[in-house]
Amino acid sequence: MSSYRIALNFEDGVTRFVDCRAGEKLLDAAYRSQINLPMDCSDGVCGTCKCRSETGTYDLGDDYIEDALSPDEAAARLVLTCQMRPTSDGVVSVPTRSSVCKTAQQKLVTTVTRVTPHGDAAVVLELQVEDNGRPQFLPGQYINLDVPGTGASRSYSFTNAPGGNHLGFLIRKLPSGLMSNWLTHAKPGDRVTATGPLGSVYLRDTDRPLLFLAGGTGLAPFLSMLEVLADNPSRQPVHLVYGVTRDEDLVLVDVLESYADHLPQFTFTTVVADKGSRHPRTGWVTDHMPAGLPSGETDVYLCGPPPMVDAVRSWLNDRAITPNSFHYEKFTPNLALKESA
Incomplete structure (x- = not known):
């Protein structure tokens, strides 16, 4: 059975992905993934589950009332997740914090594969996700990397495309930076914990310059x-x-x-x-x-x-x-x- 991957972007920057089966409502797919999207009636009557489809195609059907979703709202790509049936991969913005939906950022355990310095300007850090995990994110998003041994974390954007188990980051060198100091002695095999993905800046459909x-x-x-x-x-x-x-x-x-x-x-x-x-x-x-x-x-x-x-x-x-x-x-x-x- 075919399915579509939908990125749920919460207002606190957390992104979670769900696989929505063909013909399945997004609300049901989210619940199946233990993500409690806002809802009340689940019948297209109250409008509580209203979100915005940023990218992708979908079918809203006609089993909802205009008080829940007006024609102008539908034209502006607002959707009711209790009625929305995705017909492609896409991104949906959820107007609430991830904690309200009883979900949270995902954690990854990675190991260093390569550290490449570029003079005193920057370092390229390459990591491999353990157990051949393939983290999901949108091109342009970032993740929080724990700085080993410090209890602190820093945010870095991915330099690679989604879909693989190798991750790349371009990190500015700072004389007193926690990550910069750790990178001076980091070596292949060192473990780094990552949390994310996050961020609302990601590549949308490219139908304009x-x-x-x-x-x-x-x-x-x-x-x-x-x-x-x-x-x-x-x-x-x-x-x-x-x-x-x-x-x-x-x-x-x-x-x-x-x-x-x-x-x-x-x-x-x-x-x-x-x-x-x-x-x-x-x-x-x-x-x-x-x-x-x-x-x-x-x-x-x-x-x-x-x-x-x-x-x-x-x-x-x-x-x-x-x-x-x-x-x-x-x-x-x-x-x-x-x-x-």
Whole structure:
């Protein structure tokens, strides 16, 4: 029997996946996975189970009343999970915290397979999930990694596509960083516990031009997205602006060049903020935005430190440019903090 994988995104950032059998209502599939989505009547009458379908196709039938779900709400992809029967894989946003639904983040036990330093700028950490587990996440999401021996955790975006048991992370080197210090002596076979996935910034359906804006190690989620796009090429143009502070901070450019060679719709621009740089493009990401960016026609994804995110938002507002959709994530070094929108 065929089934569809549905990602349930809760408002606290937790994501859980359920397999929904063909013809099965999403509410029933969630309960079968011991996730108690909000509900009251389960008959399409009260509207308590109302959520939003972000991606994917589905059948709502006509066994619900308009007081529970109006035509305007249905047109805006609001759904009643007690009536929704998915007809493809998809993502559904649940307007409540995961704890209310008696579910929680998933924990993974992993082992280090490789630690690759990139000068004093960053480290690529590669992990393998024990017992050949294949963690589920959406391209662009992140996970919390425990820093062994400290009792603390840090949040890092996946650099790989979902579906495998190997995980990759691009981690900024910080002189006093807990993870940075541990990575100096980490070796293959060391265990790392991970909790997640989390995050509301993930690759949606690519039916419009895509603009990716990365600051420093904010490049990581775009590597995950590009790996997915490499397997399912977009017919729409995809452009990445990758900005860093120093020349030494430009890492994994060879990986981007490889994607550009294999994805005819993908182009990228690198930018260095240091005015003394010998790089051909200096300044901020906002100094090198694509010319003629049309309002309402582009999906924009942004990941970087808070000043960069605020600068891009101001740049768009000052020019009255409203993206078709705008997904951004701020990250703060040394803190297990990521803010998404």
